[in-house]
Amino acid sequence: MSEAIIEVSQLTKQFKSKTAVHKANFKICRGEIFGLIGQNGAGKSTLLKMIGGLMYPTSGEIKLFNRTVKDSHPYFERIGILIEHAGLFPHYNAYENLDLIAISYGLTSREEHINKLLKLVGLDASNKSKVKNYSMGMKQRLGIAAALIGSPDVLILDEPINGLDPQGISEIRRMILELNKAGMTIIISSHILEELSKVATQYAILHQGEVIEHHSREQLLLQCEDRIEIEVEKASSAVPILEQHLNINHYKVISEHVVYIYDSHIENQHIIKSLVENGVTVHSITKHKQSLEQYYFLARTGSEGDSHD
Structure with missing residues (x-):
């Protein structure tokens, strides 16, 4: 199992009468791209600021690299952060901006380091x-x-892709994947699950300040995979019929009465006919097709997905 390098436990941030983050719990392992998904106003920025040391939590605990942190801590220096605005100097060029930051870090051999970073992010050092x-x-x-x-x-x-055109989104996505391939652990927030699903390996869904679900990439995609849902008298009696009579192998028993079928080669009426002929009572059968956005906004938050708070 990969090493957990960030762990938050019961992490809470209260602003007077408003609770921005409420008892968040999750861990992030080395080498992951951790996606934090939530509508605008869900508490994503607040949560990330606490993890990065830019904001004190009201209560709860943060562990960085297996060490509990309190207030100012040297382990925050091992985290690079881009939240909201980059704080760039508009009248300087790219190299000059990075050079000022490098000076503040006390870096030597700045020119080589800056040129390497500019090349990494696809910017021309001579511009x-x-x-x-x-x-x-x-x-x-x-x-x-x-x-x-x-x-x-x-x-x-x-929200690194917020306000970008399709080309800009593609460039940022490529960069994130390249950085991760080189071994960097990345936490990325977005309110667009469809786009986040193209890079993230783990997900936490944040709604009204609470982490309501965790998923791996595989678990999330499985939730939205096309399927037929059947409700029967007894799932254990239906499974042998599905396998032996209908050659269905891609299925999942959800409960005592519900089975999800992921094989697409079979029609609903054939399933019903075979089950009934073999003595299995069928209560209902429905085809299920759901996008990632529908799964998040409708199933998880009860909203339509095109509204932002």
Whole structure:
């Protein structure tokens, strides 16, 4: 099992009468891309700020690299963060922005390090254009380079594709996958589950400040896989019929009365006919097709998905 390098336990943040995060519990293992999914206003930024040391929790515990942290802690220095705005200097170019950050870190051999980061994020070190003239995608890439200046073990990205065009989204996605392939652990938040599913390996669903579900990539995709749901008198009696008479092998027994069938070669009427002929009472049968967004917004939060708070 991979080493857990971040663990939060009962993590809570209270702002006067508003609870932004309520008793969050999860762990992130080394080498994962951890996706934090939630609507705007769900508490994602607040949660990430607490993990990154930018905000004190009201209660609860954070462990970084198997050490409990309190207030200012050296382990926060091993985390690179891009939350909300990158804090770039608009009248400086990309190299100059990174050079200022590198100086604040006390880095030597800055030129080589900065040029390597700019190449990594797909920016030209020789480009003297001021950042104020950059596209949104270029600013996001430079912001990621700034978060990487201290060679962190963990990179936190809060809504990095927000406001980007399709090309910009594709560029950020490619960069995230390349960084992860090189061994970096990444935490990325978004309110767009469909896009997050293209990179993340683990997921936590945050709704109104509470972590309501955890899933691996495989578990999440299985929830949204096309399937036929049958409700019968006794699932244990139905399974042999499905296997032997209908050659159905891709199924899952959900409960004593419910079976999910994932094989797509069989029609509903054939299933009903075979089960009834072999003495199995069928209460209902339905075809189920659900997108990732429908699963999150409808099944998990009861909202339509196109509304943001």
